[in-house]
Amino acid sequence: MAALPSGPRVLLLGAGLAGGLLALALAERGARVTLAGEPAASEGATAVSYGGVPWWGGGADPLGQLQTQAPSAWGALEARHGPLGWRQAELWLHGSRPAGDRLALPHAPVGSWLTASEAREREPLLALPEPLGVLVLPYARIDPLTLLASLERTLPALGVTRCGPLEGPGALDQARRHHDHTVVCAGAHGVRLLQHLGLPLPSGLDHSWAGVLQHRGSALAAERIVMPLQPLRPSREREEVGPTAVLDAGLAPAPGGGVLLGQSSWFGLPLAPPAANADRALLDAAARALLGPQGAAGDGWTLVQRPVAFCRDGRPLVGPIPGAEGVSLFCGFAGPFALVPVLAPLLAEALVSGGLAPLADLGVLPSRLPAR
Ligand SMILES: Cc1cc2nc3c(=O)[nH]c(=O)nc-3n(C[C@H](O)[C@H](O)[C@H](O)COP(=O)(O)OP(=O)(O)OC[C@H]3O[C@@H](n4cnc5c(N)ncnc54)[C@H](O)[C@@H]3O)c2cc1C
Numbered sequence: 026m027a028a029l030p031s032g033p034r035v036l037l038l039g040a041g042l043a044g045g046l047l048a049l050a051l052a053e054r055g056a057r058v059t060l061a062g063e064p065a066a067s068e069g070a071t072a073v074s075y076g077g078v079p080w081w082g083g084g085a086d087p088l089g090q091l092q093t094q095a096p097s098a099w100g101a102l103e104a105r106h107g108p109l110g111w112r113q114a115e116l117w118l119h120g121s122r123p124a125g126d127r128l129a130l131p132h133a134p135v136g137s138w139l140t141a142s143e144a145r146e147r148e149p150l151l152a153l154p155e156p157l158g159v160l161v162l163p164y165a166r167i168d169p170l171t172l173l174a175s176l177e178r179t180l181p182a183l184g185v186t187r188c189g190p191l192e193g194p195g196a197l198d199q200a201r202r203h204h205d206h207t208v209v210c211a212g213a214h215g216v217r218l219l220q221h222l223g224l225p226l227p228s229g230l231d232h233s234w235a236g237v238l239q240h241r242g243s244a245l246a247a248e249r250i251v252m253p254l255q256p257l258r259p260s261r262e263r264e265e266v267g268p269t270a271v272l273d274a275g276l277a278p279a280p281g282g283g284v285l286l287g288q289s290s291w292f293g294l295p296l297a298p299p300a301a302n303a304d305r306a307l308l309d310a311a312a313r314a315l316l317g318p319q320g321a322a323g324d325g326w327t328l329v330q331r332p333v334a335f336c337r338d339g340r341p342l343v344g345p346i347p348g349a350e351g352v353s354l355f356c357g358f359a360g361p362f363a364l365v366p367v368l369a370p371l372l373a374e375a376l377v378s379g380g381l382a383p384l385a386d387l388g389v390l391p392s393r394l395p396a397r
Contacts, residue, residue: 030184032051033056035205035207037207038062038209039209039214039215040063043365044208047210049102049179049180049369050370051377052183053105057184058180058185062190062211063189069212069331071169072170075288076280077250078099078164079092082132083360087386087388089132092360093132098367109176110168110169115250119274120254138160148247164250166277166362167362193221194223209352209356215230227354229342230336231292231337232335233261233262234291234298234333235288235331235332236288236290238308241283245277251275251276253273257271263339267292269291270307272307274287274314275311286311305328341357343355343390344381345390347396348396353391371387
């Protein structure tokens with residue numbers, strides 16, 4: 026009979042990508058884990074994500090170096106726990122041809138250029154006007170529904186206890202008292218949970234509302250994600266002020282089949298989505314830009330809106346909240362499908378064995394930011 030875990034009792038609030046992989050890492054280290062959140066995280070950002078793994082998308086600093094290890098981290102997880110949704114893919118970045126067919130990122134590979142008509146030959150859905158084209162780069166994606174379904178099967182087998190979302194100050198406080206550590210890994214809902222727990226909010230943590238249109242009857246010709254060469258969302262996330270909504274026209278395989286047409290990002294809204302007709306109007310512009318005049322996003326396209334957390338300095342929040350005994354954060358990632366698999370083991374190690382030095386060296390501790 027397998028020995029029961031005897032490590033610290035850890036409560037994870039949020040069962041999406043972050044909570045799921047942190048639960049795995051903690052259970053592997055003998056922690057007694059309770060994972061709170063709805064089954065298969067159907068309400069979260071993870072379930073509708075493109076799932077792209079931007080392992081080469083970080084900077085030259087230690088965090089960017091660590092991010093390059095995402096493919097081997099996913100490979101090791103799949104070797105231990107079975108398929109988690111990893112797919113080789115291509116990233117197609119549409120726009121004007123960049124010098125040297127490369128991006129200004131230290132770890133980015135050199136790409137290859139396709140003209141608009143060459144791109145259409147390979148991907149009949151994509152109708153870009155000349156002289157635009159696409160820069161093709163190696164990529165990978167995690168199919169989010171495969172990941173979430175696999176975690177729902179794997180985690181109980183590792184001794185992780187599952188329960189539904191914990192809401193309200195009373196229930197949250199009581200649950201927190203029954204555990205040695207509580208980790209808020211609820212994406213954009215983290216701010217609300219911290220408020221309910223009566224804890225300080227890190228000044229840079231915020232969220233935007235992402236909008237995509239999903240079509241079950243269409244499919245991309247291959248496993249690929251189409252995005253702009255110069256996306257607007259990352260720079261808007263770093264500014265306190267700016268447009269309320271930005272559009273990064275893109276296409277991706279839809280979780281569970283079909284195609285996603287995206288992505289709108291709405292800023293400065295509370296935890297309620299933007300008006301559906303305004304979001305659809307914005308996404309219609311993406312349809313015209315990518316699918317051509319006949320591709321207007323009318324019949325058969327369903328609007329999906331989800332809040333996505335980010336941190337204004339572009340770095341995630343990983344580790345204890347100053348002044349909040351026993352409560353940590355694991356949220357605010359830029360490129361979570363590359364960062365979460367490499368950071369979850371470091372946070373799990375810190376919670377089970379102590380020692381924050383590896384997280385401090387990466388510059389991800391919440392203590393770097395003042396409370397709001
Ligand atoms: C359209 C779209 C495309 C994207 N594309 C990419 C991409 O290509 N690559 C990439 O890296 N990232 C991408 N992202 C971002 C990425 O999907 C998210 O940042 C990531 O999935 C967030 O994971 P999470 O676990 O932190 O949060 P979530 O997946 O949002 O999970 C948080 C969970 O916490 C739950 N919760 C809320 N309240 C409570 C409570 N009281 N108790 C317990 N649980 C609670 C929520 O219901 C939710 O299920 C995309 C996002 C969107 C929307």
